[in-house]
Amino acid sequence: MKRVVLALVSTVTGLVMLLGFKTHSTAAPVALGSTGTSSTGTGSTGSTGGATSAGPSAPGTTTSKIRTVNGHAAHTPYGPVQVQVQLSGSKITNVQVLQHPTASGQDQQINGYALPILINETMTVQSAHIDSVSGATYTSDGYIRSLQGALDQAGITR
Amino acid sequence: MTTPLAGFRLAHPQRLAPGHRRAEECMGTVFSFDVRDLDADVAAAAVDAAVRWLHDVDARFSPYRPDSEVSAVADGRRQLADASPQLREVLSLAAEVAAMSDGAFTTTPFGRFDPSGVVKGWAIERAAAVLVEHGAQRFSINGGGDVQTRGFTTAARRWQIGISDPADRSRLVAVVRAPSAEPMAVATSGTAERGAHIDRVPDDGAGGGLASITLVGTGLAWVDACATAAYAKGEDGLRWVEKRLDGVEALAVGRDGRTAMTAGFPGLLAG
Numbered sequence: 243m244k245r246v247v248l249a250l251v252s253t254v255t256g257l258v259m260l261l262g263f264k265t266h267s268t269a270a271p272v273a274l275g276s277t278g279t280s281s282t283g284t285g286s287t288g289s290t291g292g293a294t295s296a297g298p299s300a301p302g303t304t305t306s307k308i309r310t311v312n313g314h315a316a317h318t319p320y321g322p323v324q325v326q327v328q329l330s331g332s333k334i335t336n337v338q339v340l341q342h343p344t345a346s347g348q349d350q351q352i353n354g355y356a357l358p359i360l361i362n363e364t365m366t367v368q369s370a371h372i373d374s375v376s377g378a379t380y381t382s383d384g385y386i387r388s389l390q391g392a393l394d395q396a397g398i399t400r
Numbered sequence: 401m402t403t404p405l406a407g408f409r410l411a412h413p414q415r416l417a418p419g420h421r422r423a424e425e426c427m428g429t430v431f432s433f434d435v436r437d438l439d440a441d442v443a444a445a446a447v448d449a450a451v452r453w454l455h456d457v458d459a460r461f462s463p464y465r466p467d468s469e470v471s472a473v474a475d476g477r478r479q480l481a482d483a484s485p486q487l488r489e490v491l492s493l494a495a496e497v498a499a500m501s502d503g504a505f506t507t508t509p510f511g512r513f514d515p516s517g518v519v520k521g522w523a524i525e526r527a528a529a530v531l532v533e534h535g536a537q538r539f540s541i542n543g544g545g546d547v548q549t550r551g552f553t554t555a556a557r558r559w560q561i562g563i564s565d566p567a568d569r570s571r572l573v574a575v576v577r578a579p580s581a582e583p584m585a586v587a588t589s590g591t592a593e594r595g596a597h598i599d600r601v602p603d604d605g606a607g608g609g610l611a612s613i614t615l616v617g618t619g620l621a622w623v624d625a626c627a628t629a630a631y632a633k634g635e636d637g638l639r640w641v642e643k644r645l646d647g648v649e650a651l652a653v654g655r656d657g658r659t660a661m662t663a664g665f666p667g668l669l670a671g
Contacts, residue, residue, distance in 0.1 A: 316423075317425070372560055372561070372562040372572070372575060373434070373540060373549075373553060373559050373560055373561060374432070374434070374540050374542045374547050374549075374559070374561050374562070375542075375545070375561065375562040375563070375564055375572070376542075376545050376546065376547050376561055376562070376563050376564070376586045376587065376588040376614055377545045377563060377564040377566065377588035377590060377612060377614065387423045387430065390421065390423060394421075
């Protein structure tokens, strides 16, 4: 008969560190969209077209070009989530959240910690091998969809 | 995170990459499809069919749609004896989990008929079958954090699914790797997901209760329903999985941050 292994690995921090996952907050290039930039939110079809803009870097220099791409505004049960990514080649160098739900205090609380974390996950996971995550949230789904849209536009694929 | 961020490369822009990725809103959540094989157009058609299936399921099973079959049964406008084959299948699965869990799982939470607790996992497993019918052998489907995979991601690499820490989303508590090319199902039930299908919520006494429990098996219909039941069982959930569920392993995370696993779970860990 099998036995339950009460592997009280505290928080599995060791494992997580081993896998190279960062904890939140530090050095994250987080720029949560202020409430002032939130969208009209009228779209019922669920998305608006994203836009690609030329990067700020000087053309023709030896430094790799930074491209900035906006994802579409992904609608979630809590409101739209839209991200902007900056890429150097195929590497994500920065992620900003342009829009996130702010309807309630709870939204702000959730987004206050969830979005910076997602941003950090994006930055770290691209170098790890995680295909999917179990136990996601609405907000993270919106984030992922907008991010995916941005990456699709940028021609980033597997 | 519900889509693969790992290993992104610049594509040859003029060439269609194989496979297909899509996120689809349905049933109040988001379903992410990630097909790694088939020509892009064939894969897209496969996902189209699977997405149609999900919307059909929503139309039939949504407790929020007055015209759904589930609402008709809940309102007494339709007898269970006249239930569709799909509803019968779901009810039979629900009955199995209810019996196996000694009633921790129910299709009448709060006294109203609502089999939602088994519908999503079942719908995803069936959506996987739709993809297979269209020739796909390497894919994952993630519906609101519950995942069904099949095959390898590439010739040599197996699917790796992160399990988020319920207390701190900046962390993954673990990463599981599909043990083979056979289907793998990963379902997490926890405080973040207060489904109406759980009407016995575990005590959240100081540090005692479960924060989340993740089950790994082969078919998501069974694994997802059992995850719900295991969570409803609270601290007995892990032991219940160990004793009663063959071929299913579990990782529990307590509100105090401690984790515990069934005996076979360590063998699933990646890295």
